[in-house]
Amino acid sequence: MTSPFSTLEEFNAAIDGPTGGAIYTFAHTPAINAIALIVSVALFFWFMVATYSTSHELPSVDESLNRVSSFIVIGLLSLVAADQLQHTRQNRQSAQGDTNTQLVQSSRRAAPLALLGMVSIGMPGRREKSQRRKQRYRNFDRYKR
């Protein structure tokens, strides 16, 4: 029984009884209320954890714009670098006639590298897009049956 009293007289005279006035459930077996308290605390911690995990999924940020921006910036930087190289070559042309051939060769060597960098920045987005497209087809197939 959850009641600490067996007769109405005991209940009405609880203040003089073994519970010292406590009339609540399991007042005569405090261990049960202690366990209930521990479970209550555990539930509270569950709630605290749940506050971090119950929000709905937000739509993911479109990163394609970042990639395009990076692509443009890298492209512009490579143009600036090429322009810089051009100026350096013109400046040194008169002073170092012998080294002309070497400079032209080095700028030609840098151009494919810059192109490779630009392509490598752009490629992951392209790969993801094609994967997303494939996934879409896969999902579509699921509905087809």
Add this chain to the structure above:
Amino acid sequence: MSPESQEFLATFVSESYYYWASVFMILIHVGFLAYEGGASRAKNVLATMVKNLLTLSVVGLTFFFFGWWVYNAFPLFPFTGGVVGPWTDPASEGIVGEVLGLVQASYPWSSAMGPNVADNLTGVFWFAFALFSMTTASILSGAVIERIKVGAYAILAVILGSFTWVVAAAWGWSPYGWFLTNFGYHDFGCSAVLHGVSGFFALGVLINLGPRIGKFDADGKPNTIMPHNLPLTMVGLMLIFVGFYAFLAACVIFVPGQTVEITIYGTPMTLASVGVNTTLALTSGIVGSYISSKADPFFTISGGLAGIISVGAGLDLYSPPMIILIAFIGAYTMPFVGKAIEKAGIDDAVGAFAVHGYCGLLGAMTVGIMASGYPQGDGIPVTGFVGQLVGTFACTVILGFIPGYGVSFVLKKLGMLRVSPEEEIAGLDIADFGLEGYPEYPILPEKNGHASASVVSVPKATPQM
């Protein structure tokens, strides 16, 4: 202080206590008004709020005409006596004689109901009970918004608020009621007596009323009809919480001559425990439904109410840790019940059945397990599972579901239950009053149920069970 002054002071304390508790209970109705108004769509906001407001009038007046008499006249019927009234022998003795004294003071023509310096308490108890009754009917009000005829709602509110719940209170929330005297039923905060009755009554009405246009698509799949003002709904529920503290405080019995506070069943209790346990139930309930509904704002705040109702029946007996656990369980499971009802094809606009019907039933039955064995008087069975089962069944099924279903079925057959599809699509504010709730703001038709009306099917009244 003279003995006469002391005696009067005790009377005045009682009179003031119930008076102010009842005044604060009006906040429940302020809350319901905001809650339902916010839960409706913008095209129905005025009609929803006016319908809720009318609850005060139709229930307040009918409770004066006959509801108060029903409470005092029905406790013995049908097992320990008959219905006590003007036909009862005035010379009756024993329990019938005691009940007859209360009955005579409860007639609307009784001198005890008017200004009377010989009786300071009958009127104030009437005031408290009238507000209990209005609360009961308001629970139905939320469930049926946006498609019920005002007249149909008024009829149903009178039957629920001034008769069926009052019979439940006479049987299960009275020192003379046969739930107590024959079965040891205990329901301090009216879990089944009030919430169970109204929640199941609402369920019966909803089956005949049918869902709102657009709530279910042609395949029976439920669509979400968003409240037009969820913040208002949340503020409304906060006000209901405040009113509930007063409601539960008014369930404490303290009259001149008593040496301790008691429940209506005569068992000792304290007002302080109402404060502690109600607060814990409210907070634990919010936590439970927050987790289970994954932070859905509507269910989260309803969880506070679900928690209080889940522990209401044993609020005077449970230890605080037990309150936390029971309120948590009630509120955690409540959203699943709400969703199951929706899946069954029933459109309960505010989750009234889940919060009041289900949690009321759970709350009353939990006493049979978690607060069993409490003595309640000489010759009266101790609290237990069977006693709670009998009382809860009578409240939810006999006084709740069956009258709700039966009366709404008759109204439906007479074409008096539901507004026409044209009125529903146009919005009840325009149809009933020729006004809009927000005339200065454009209302997007597709967000307010207008555009979809052309593509959705008009629902059949009987849901797909």
